[in-house]
Amino acid sequence: MDIRRLEVFCAVVELKSFTKGAESVCLSQPSVSEHIRILEEMLGDKLLDRLGREVLPTVAGQILYQYARRIIRLRDEAIQAIENQKGNLSGQLVVGASTIPGTYILPRLVHDFRNRHPEIRVTLKIASTSQVAEGILQGEIELGVIGARWKDNLLQCSEMFSDELVLTVYPEHPWAGRQSVELDELPSQPFILRERGSGTRQVMADALKEAGFDIAALDAIAEMGTTEAVRQGVKSRLGISILSARAVQEDVERGALQTLPVAGLNLSRPFYLATRRNRQATPLAQAFLEFLGGGGGR
Structure with missing residues (x-):
């Protein structure tokens, strides 16, 4: 199963649109439709439903989306690990944050971090504490800064800011x-x-x-x-x-x-640094955690 095809599928699911999905992956809409058609043919099941202006995943589409995100993340982690072994840090790091840290604390820290590691692209997703926690648990967000200790044993929280x-x-x-x-x-x-x-x-x-x-x-x-x-x-x-x-x-x-x-x-x-318990941090996430622990977050 082609990873690029899975990336196209994920883009359509996340943006709820063939048109927006095509723009985000720099393909024409007919090409995106063809990628989805091939996936559906391979799996023998419908993956997406058009409901008015929105495109939503079917039950089979929801299952595939969860696995596709994991496959893409593993691909990215493998590339990061190899680059890190060569002494290079590059790629995209997704950081989640609830409103206050995302608006008033993290933008400066991300700026300072990128000054040290200009090859790393940081995506800062600002959402509610519950949405950030869920994103970390689902593997869509590498780490987050949230405004309350989340009551889930799968999430590890440590005080970071006040x-x-x-x-x-x-x-x-x-x-x-x-x-x-x-x-x-x-x-x-x-x-x-x-x-x-x-x-x-x-x-x-x-x-x-x-x-x-x-x-x-x-x-x-x-x-x-x-x-x-x-x-x-x-x-x-x-x-x-x-x-x-x-x-x-x-x-x-x-x-x-x-x-x-x-x-x-x-x-x-306090604000808490949240990560998925027992999940090995990617090299990019590890670099950001070391930056925060070394005084970047103070």
Whole structure:
């Protein structure tokens, strides 16, 4: 089974489109369709369904996709290992990150890492903590930096960076300028939450629970998929929220937002370096891990 054909198939599955898949692998759409036809003929089963504008894998297609990604990854690892043995490091490293580290920490580190290893291409995939964890477990992401220790024994997590969550309000809010807020005052205000599965929400919920407060008691008027969306929601006076201090630092310095502590609530948080337990790191991943451990991540 030709690996190039599997790469074409994976591109169509991931982009949910023959047209976009063809663009990503630099082939014409008829060529991509022919690759898929040959795969289906070889396996004796339909692999893709056209549902409106989207192309989705069938049950057989989903099975093939999982194995195809593993085959391609093994091919890449073999090439990396041989290049590493010759003293060369080149290829593509896929790093996952939840919103805060992916937006405010890792871009600088990736830049510094590539200055040391210019032949390595780093793809930074920013998603929720749960999506990054799943990507690592599925082998789609080599390593990740996530905002909560993931409860899966197959994932190994070690503390790498630190952050603090802060109650954030707009300048005209009644609490603006106060020294602190009591925990039992929180339900009195409209609250914007991150979506379920985000590290920020999990850390906040855990801290509230430890303080004897149920997150369900908040007047949650909206759930948003990114920290940026929540930040803009607070700035537009939609409600208040608990956000990363890193994410709102510039707004606080400009006076566009204000932060204040919640009495009795510990909202410091670590970020975790996550890898698949018992999986041998590729040479590229090992180089990045050594870069972080040698002070690049500090």
